[in-house]
Amino acid sequence: MSQDNPTNAEQPVKPAESESKEEQSSDDGKGKNSEKKARVFDLTEMLELSKKTIEERGLPKPEEVNDSPSTSSGFGTFSKPEKASSDNKQAESGVSSGMEDDEDDMMVMLPPGFKPDQSVFADSSKSAEDDDDSDFDEYEGDGIPTVALIPSSMEANLSHGSKPVSALRFEPAGVRFASGGLDYMAKVFDFQKMDMSMNCDKEVMPAESHIVNDVAFSGNGDTLAVATGGAQLRLLDRKGKQWTETVRGDQYLVDLSNTKGHTAAVNAVRFHPLVKGEFLSCSDDGTLRIWRLEDYKEITKCINKHFKVIKTKTANGKRAMPQTCCYSNDGKLIAAGCDDGSIQVWKHGNFYVNTSYLVRTAHRGPITCICFSPDSKLILSRGLDDSLKLWSLSNAKKPLQEKFNLENGFKGTDCGFSPRGELVFTGTSSPNSQIPGQLLFFNTENFDLVYKIDFPGVSCTRIDWHPKLNQILVGLSDGSIKILYDEKMSVRGVIGCVKRPIKRSRREEVIKEEMVLSPLALEMFQPRREDDEEKEKYLRMKDNQLRPAFRKPADVPIDGPSANGRVKDSGSTLHSYLAKQIGTQRNKEFLEDSDVRASILRHAEDAAKNPMWIDKAYKKNQPVPIFQDKTTEDEEEEGDDEEKTTEPVFKKPRTK
Structure with missing residues (x-):
């Protein structure tokens, strides 16, 4: 297109005219944007101006750019411009031209004769993906081995007690875990409150004189169910307090379906993975x-x-007698391992009469543990016949895999699957302390031993692998608990506890203050009693010491002649002294008077006229008292005569 086109020549003038009109409108006092119009851009003119600029600077034209070698990018194709002579000189000094193109505007000019260290530059032939996979280059041919999936690089030691750990379980969320032992104690460990000391958060004794066989957390972690040697299940809240329990059944009833609860020791307890508030238990009552x-x-x-x-x-x-029980991960099946070595599985529903899967001779001894695979298609069982077997729900005649000669001397030895099901694990236990306990990991496909951990002098009794934390709990026969984890693969849990410093005890730093008593706590306001059996009152001080008992407060002054059974003491005046002496003398005379009869008759006339102690209703009918006429002197004389006679009364002759 030519530049002589009249339409193109008139259009650039329009913006100037519009600007002048805007200035006039603003000068007139009107709004600035009242007469403003949209600017119009001519693309044809802009293209012509760009062509002129290319010709003046000597750059290649767009038609030539398509024919020249170029580098591609995500937004289009661009050519590399020629470098000036100054750039060529810098390239000769050791700096590549490619770096100068990219960093020309980012770096200051290097001094002459500067030679960079080529060892620090990354090799362009190696991509970033190769750097990420450098840790697994040695496994490039066969893939990542299953042993690398076991979090066993680090270990944390905890203590439950002095006796073997008989129960161990993670909370589903991974915030806490609970343990139980043969010492009748159940402990709860909270990772959020635990520090490097690895002390438990709560310690309770659910059932006195009953060992803890199993523990289980609900789905939200609000309830902890504890199965003990007793027939009742104890349910604890987050504070570790028992808020309810299951009813005890009637052990004299033959039909167990008529009893409301268990009648023998409870061996295991599990919560439903999906249904909130439902849990399963098995007992020796069958x-x-x-x-x-x-x-x-x-x-x-x-x-x-x-x-x-x-x-x-x-x-x-x-x-x-079922020794262990569990739910499948999808909650559709219930499995039980019995003391006769059988595996029995039912569908979760309304009727539990017939089994959906049954293996009568799964083991030659009682089964200690049974669990489902993550896909709920396989069952892993551990027995006291020193064997570990893998079963398929589609075949009940023969196990898929089995392993023998695995020492098992504990009735609750655990087994289980890894979070993704590539591995199975179990522990070995023996009553002989010379045989070390082991934590064994096998490949699920062929039951080949992949990894093992030895515990010298102790047996491995309880194991639990949490899928979210990727940490393994191990309970030992000496009462200790070990947590296996990996700093790279494991998350949260015990990782934050091992780095948390121990809280300093601040008892010595507390400043003791004077005890402040309320007014009603003073001695003068304490209750007063005459008996000495009043309970001692104590006030607790801040340092948990007992304040000594209060002394008996002083008697309140008497207002009036007497108060509270006490007679007012005589004062210091002469009148009070004489009154006291006269009263004392009269009492002395009355007490010294030997003729009691005469002393009583002295007031007989006044009592007859003004009876004080006889009601008026009995005044008319009151009998007249008759007193003896003899005096005391005659009685004494007769008594003297009798004393003069030496003979007894019964030997005296009769007088006619």
């Missing part, structure tokens, strides 16, 4: 019972009845 927290009664302070009952039987139809 039943599994499903409970619900909504059945709690405020009047009885307990759960009065189970929701459902499941009976376990042997091949002969007799009672089989």
Whole structure:
């Protein structure tokens, strides 16, 4: 297009005219934008101006750019401009021209003769992805080994007590975990409150003289269920206080479905993974019972009845005692391992008469633990016959994998799957202290030993692997607890506790203040009693010491002749002294008078005229007293005569 086009020549003038009009309007006092118009840009003219600029600067034209070698980018294709002579000189000094193009505006000019260290520059042939995978270069051919998935690089030591740990379980959220032992104690460890000392947060004794067999947290962590050697389950709140318990069944009833609760020791307890408030327990009475927290009664302070009952039987139809139980991860199945070595599985529903999966001869001894795989298609079982077996729910005749010669001397030895199911783990225990306990990890596909951890002199009894924290709890027979974790793969949990400093005890730093008593706590306001059996009163001071008992307060002055059973003392005046002496003399004379009869008759006439102690209703009918006429002197004389006779009375002759 030519520049002589009249339309193109007139359009650039319009913005100037509009600007002049705006200035005039502003001078007239009107609004600045009242007559303002939108600016118009001519793309054709702008393109012509860009062509002129290219010709003046000697840059290649757009038509030539397409034919020249170029570098591509995400926004289009651009050519590399030629460098000036100064750039070529710097390139000869050791600095590449490519770096100068990118960093020309970012760096100051380097001094002449400067040579950069080439070892610090990254190799362009190596990408950033190769740097990220540098840690796994050694596994490039076979992939990442399963042993690298075990968080066992670090270890934290805790203590439950002096006796073996018999129960150990993580909270689903991973904030706390609980432990129980043969010392009848249950302890709760809170990661948020725990420091480097690794002390427990709460310590309780759920059932006196009963060992703790198992513990379980609810889905939200508000309730902790404790299974003990007793027939009742104890439910604790977050503060560690028991708020309810299950009812105890009648042990004299033959039909176990008619009893409201367990009648023997409870071996295991589990909460439903999906249904809130539902939990499962198994007992030596031969039943599994499903409970619900909504059945709690405020009047009885307990759960009065189970929701459902499941009976376990042997091949002969007799009672089989379930040693362990669990839910599947999807909550659709319930499994139990019995003392006869059988595995029995039911569908979670209304009826629990027939089993959906049954293996009568799974083990040659009692089963200590049973659990489902993450996909709920496999079952892992551990028995006292020193074996570990993997079963499929589609085949009940033969196990998929099995491992023997795994020492097991504890009835609650755990087993389980890794969070993704690549590994299975279990522990070994032996009554012989010379045989070390082991924590063993096997490959799920072929049961090959992948990794093991030895614990010299102790047995490995309880194990729990939390999938979110990626940390492993291990309970040992000496009462100690170990937490295995990895600083890179594990999150939260014990990682924050090992770096948290121990809180300093501030008892010595507290300034003791004077005890402030309220006015009613002073001695003069204390209650006064005549008896000495009044309870001692103490005031507790801030340092938990007892204040000594209050002394008996002084008697209040008497207002009037007497008060509170006390007679007012005589004063210091002469009148009061004489009155006291006269009264004392009269009392002395009265007491010294030997003729009591005469002393009484002295007031007989006044008593007859003015009876003080006889009601007027009895005045007319009051009998007249008759007194003896003899005096005291005659009686004394007769007595003297009798004393003069030496013979007894019964030997005296009769007088005619």
